Amino acid sequence: MPPPVATTPIPRQFGPVNWRGVYTLYKRETVRFYRYAGETLAGPAVSALMFLAIFHFALGGGEARPGISLAAFIGPGIVMFMMAHGAFEGGSIPIIFHKMEGMITDVISAPLTPLEILAGYVLPATTSAMTVGAVVLALVAVFVDLPVHSLTAIVGFAFAASLLMALLGLVVGIWAERWDGYSAVETFLIAPLGFLSGAFFPVDNLPEAVRWAFHVNPIFQAVEGFRYGFIGQAQTSLVLAASVLSGMSLLLGLVAWRMLAVGYRIKP
C-alpha cells in the first residue's frame, strides 16, 4: 500500500479582478452595519424625527417658498444630512478600527490590489448610507407630505453624495492614527459642512457673501440636487451639482487609491 501523498492545494485562480475578495470585504462591512443596526440605522432615524419635531414646533409650520411647505423643504434636507453623515462614518470608522486593532494586515496580505481594497471599503459604506437614507425617508414620509418630482435625481444624488462622503471618510480614516484625529475632522469639518449645507433652511434670503460660502460646500450641492428630486426646484444648477460631486469623488478616489497603493500610514 503506497503511503498517502500530501497534496498542497493549488492557489485559487482568478482573473484580472479578484471579485470574490472584493465581495468578501463588502460583505464583512455590510454585516457589521446590520449587526450594529441599533446605532447605525435606528440612531439616524431617531435623530431625523427629532429634527423634524424641533423644526415643526420652533417654526410652527409655514412655507419655505411659495407653494412649498417648510416640512417638504426640510424633509429631504434631513434625509441627505443623515445619509452624508452615515457615509462618512461608514467610510472612516472601519479602517481606523482595523488599523488600531491590527486587523488591517488581514486586508493588506490578501491578494487584493489597492483599487480592490478601496472598493471593499467604499462600496459597503455607500450602500449602507443609502439604506440609512431609505429608512429615514420612509419615516419622514409618514409625517410629511412629500411630492416626488424626479426619481432619477433622488437616487442619483443619493448615490453621488454617499459615494463622495464614503471616499472622504476613507481618506480621513487612512490619515487618522487615533480616534482623536477622526473626531477632530468630524467636529471641525464634517459637522459644519453638514449643518451649514442649507439642509434645514432656505438660503434664498441670505446675503450674497454668505450664500457664496454655501455654494462651495459640496453637501449644499448634494442637498439641493436631492431636494430637486422632490420639490422640483433647486438653488443651484443640477449640472453644476452633479459635476461638483463627481469631480470631487474622482479626486478623493485618486487620493485614497494612491494612499492605499503606497501604504501611507497602513504599511510599516
Place this chain on the structure above:
Amino acid sequence: MDPIFVQGRAPGPRLIGAVNWRGLWTLYLKEVRRFLNVFTQTLMAPVITTLLFLAIFALALGGAGRQAAGVPYIEFLAPGLIMMTMMQNSFANTSSSILIAKVQGNIVDILMPPLSASELTLGIAGGGVTRGLMVGLAAGLAMWIFVPLRVHDPAVLLFHAVNASLMLSLLGMIGGIWAEKFDHIAAVTNFVITPFSFLSGTFYSIERLPETWQVVAHLNPFFYLIDGIRYGFIGRADGVIALGLVVVPAVNALLWLIAHRMFATGYRLKP
C-alpha cells in the same frame, strides 16, 4: 542582615478619619484629568456643535424679528442650548468613565482603595459636574460674541447649572454601572438623553405644544432645568420656577441614593 530590616519599622497604614479626603480628591482629579486630556473632544467639540445649532436657527428663524416668549428668538434659544450641551456632556463624562473602566477592567482601581460608596459617588459625580459647568461656561462665552446675553438672576442660573450637571452626572453613573456593553450606553444616549434634552423646550416655548403635551412636559425634570436656566438669563419662564426649585433637588436626591446603593451593593461592579 541589613540593619534597616532589623531596626526599621514597617510603614503603618495611612490613618483615615471619617472621610478619606485624600482619596476623594485623587479620584476627583483623575476624573477631571481624564476629560481635560482630550479637551478637543470634550470641551471644544460641544462648543462648536452649540455654535452650529445657534447658526442654523439664527439663519432659519432669526430673521423678520421673530420672537419667542417676548424676547428675540436668538436670546430665547441661547440659554436652552447652553443647558442642552451641559446635560449631554455631564452624562457622557460619568457614563463613559465608569463603562470604560468596567470594560477594560481597571474599575478595580477605584473599588479596591479605601473609598466608601459616598466617596465614590461624590468623586465621580464631581468630575461630571466639573465637565458640565466648564462646557456650559465655554459655550456661554462663545455665544456671548454673537448674542447679547444678559443675566437676570445669577443665583437661579447657578442653581440650575449645578443641579443640571449633577442630575445628568448621576444618571450617567447609574447608566454606566447598569450597562454591560458600549451598545447599551449608546442606546440610552441616542434614544433617551439626546431626545429628552432636545425636546424639553430648548428650541421652542412649550406654549406652542398641544395642551396634553404641555402637561407631559411638566412631568419631565429636564423641562425644569431648561426653563430654570432660561429664567436665570431672560427673567421669564414657561413653568413655575418655585416648583422647579423643589422638583430638581428632589430628583437629584433620589438619583444620588440609587447611585450610592449601586456602589454599596456592588451591583454589576463586583463579582
